[in-house]
Amino acid sequence: MQNVPEKIRSVYEKLHPTEKKIAEYILAHQDISADATIQNLANRIGTSTASISRFAKHLGYPSFRDFSIAISASQKSSSSDFFTEIDHEDSSTRVVxxxxxxxxxxxRSTASNLRVKDLEKAVDWLIGSQKxxxxxxxxxxxxxxxxxxxFLRTPLNIVxxxxxxxxxxQAAHLNEKCLGIVISHSGRNQDTLLVENKLRENGCKIIAITAFPESPVAKNADLVLNSYSEEVNFRQESMSSLIAQITIIDTLFTLVGHRLEKDTSRVITKMRRVIEQTRVKKQQ
Known part of the structure; x- marks a missing residue:
């Protein structure tokens, strides 16, 4: 299950201004929020208790008490280390x-939130796709x-x-018999959206892999596979997100290979023979 910070980030883009204000405060002050009463939290944020209560229910918690307990549990979970920043005073050991x-x-977060039925649908589309x-x-x-x-190691036609x-x-050449898999950490990159829109115009099925299920790229897709991550400073290239997304790709590749075991084995054997020819022979 998603913890509170993950839930907040996954819906952040569709929150109205007051809810975003609440979300930003809780993300920045989880320790205070976990122990605060609803009135105390409303006073700190500068909003009403009713707004806090609605926000908690928007995230799926029946009451503020349930929400408060969930914040506390999130802090104690192993993923709490994930939200710490790298400080200038940190030793190399601490940074590592x-x-x-x-x-x-x-x-862990990505694995716990991926639905098997979505992965199976993605595999069906990959196998059934013309390209x-x-x-x-x-x-x-x-x-x-x-x-x-x-996927060059499978019998699938890919570009x-x-x-x-x-x-x-390439997107312009794909049609309604094809599949486009669009990858974007933020889901808000304009160039990525242009590619996706071209795929949409051609009637192509679209799978989005992104950390933000409410982002434009996600909303424009037929199927979304979410990667969950939180960036720390000094890392502008979303490294944790890349790790999660690459693992999603590995999962799809393995599921396809498992489904098309004989054909994939033949392709892999052929690939290995070709690659072996590029290697320097061992000296006797």
Whole structure:
């Protein structure tokens, strides 16, 4: 299950101004929020108790008490280390510890929130697609090209390219018998949206992989696979999100390979023979 910070971030984009004000305060002051009464919290934020109560119910908690308990539980969970910042005073050991905990937490949060039926639907679409394109801009292009590299080992017909102009042209060639997998951490990149809109115009099925299920990219997709992460400072390229997204791709690749075991095995064997020819032979 999502903890409170994850739930808040997943719906943040569709909150109205008062709710965003509440959300921002709770994210910044989880320790205070966990122990505060509803009146005390309303006073600190500068809003009404009714607004706090509505916000808690919006997130799925029956009462403020349930919401308060959930905040406290979130703090005690292993993912709490995930929301700490890297400080200038941190030793190298501490920095390494925080970064690895961030990656582990991203994977745990993503795994706990992925629905098997969504993954199975994605696999059905991949296998039934005439051609599949993987699309991503910036850091997400790494995930897209990683997917291309992996799915070359399957019998599927796939395309991908790191250059944005070529991505647009590839998207223009896909049709209603094809599948587009669009990857974006924020789900708000304008260039990614243009690619997705081109896919939509052509009647192509679209799967979005993003950390924000209420983002424009997610809303424009037929199926959303959510990656959960929280960035710490000094890391502008969403590294934890990349780890989670690459693992989603690994999962799809493995499920496809499992479903098409014989055909995939033949392709992998052929690939290995070709790759082996590029390697230097061992000296006897």
């Amino acid at each position: 510890d925080k970064l690895f905990k961030a990656g582990i937490s991203a994977l 599949t394109g993987f699309f991503g801009i910036g850091g997400s292009s790494i995930v897209a090209f990683n997917a291309y590299h992996k 991908s390219h790191p250059d944005y102009d070529i991505q647009i042209m």
